[in-house]
Amino acid sequence: MRIGELARRAGVSVRSLRYYEEQGLLESERSSSGQRHYPEAAVDRVILLQRLYAGGLSSRTIGEVLPCVDRPSADTSEAAFEMMVGERDRLSAHIEDLLRTRDMLDDLIATNRRHNATLEAGSTG
Amino acid sequence: MRIGELARRAGVSVRSLRYYEEQGLLESERSSSGQRHYPEAAVDRVILLQRLYAGGLSSRTIGEVLPCVDRPSADTSEAAFEMMVGERDRLSAHIEDLLRTRDMLDDLIATNRRHNATLEAGSTG
DNA sequence: CTTGCCTCTGACGTCAGTGTCAGGTTCTAG
DNA sequence: CTAGAACCTGACACTGACGTCAGAGGCAAG
Known part of the structure; x- marks a missing residue:
């Protein structure tokens, strides 16, 4: 095509x-x-x-791990494999970080909801 | 300071x-x-x-949600609150996406490990 | 006063994936 | 053959959170 x-x-x-x-x-x-x-x-x-x-991999990094995708074998550069594992770990850490951020946003949202509810209850209408 | x-x-x-x-x-x-x-x-x-x-929020977006942080109250612009919820949802979607990517990396890693193990078993040494 | 570190404003540089425009060629339908 | 869509290369624009440099002033210690 x-x-x-x-x-x-x-x-x-x-x-x-x-x-x-x-x-x-x-x-x-x-x-x-x-x-x-x-x-x-x-x-x-x-x-x-x-x-x-x-996943946040750069073109360069993708290029370096692609051998593991195209020719998954022992003679595939060990560096490529290590790189891939490293990226997986980096991604895991990033996800953890995002989860913490989301938790913070959830807290903020909950706090705001409480304030809204309180005020609405106080001034019905 | x-x-x-x-x-x-x-x-x-x-x-x-x-x-x-x-x-x-x-x-x-x-x-x-x-x-x-x-x-x-x-x-x-x-x-x-x-x-x-x-969390991937831009300066502009952060500026728009900050009122919810500084003055969590009903008179805080409803737009700010909606924005915050929207960002939380965007973040959730992003996390889901990253999880999928990590799963893919895990599969690739597992595949490579299998290949390595197979070859090592075949040519002991 | 001097040395040396901290701070100021202003402005240009960076990275990286992609948008977009320009000027030209190729393919497809009629 | 012709119109128009799709393709080509090349190159500049953009975004956005900074890095970094320049030139100048501020401040504590000796």
């Missing part, structure tokens, strides 16, 4: 797909006229990339 | 504190010479700001 269809099916912009390729994260075959063509599997590939981006 | 001490105690840079003030998120009294002075409470204030930033 061509880049437009891939973009639609993966839910990203054409611009992003070109960027991913530029970063070495996504391959494409070129037709004689220079247009990019992708196999079906590219859709899942892009979705995978999106998910890694969503 | 002056800005340097506040920065140290809150664990942020002096630059950040000036930025927060510029964004209307942090007040300071000025000495006759123009230097900023802060009360003890400023430490917690800054930590609160950091936590909201950590």
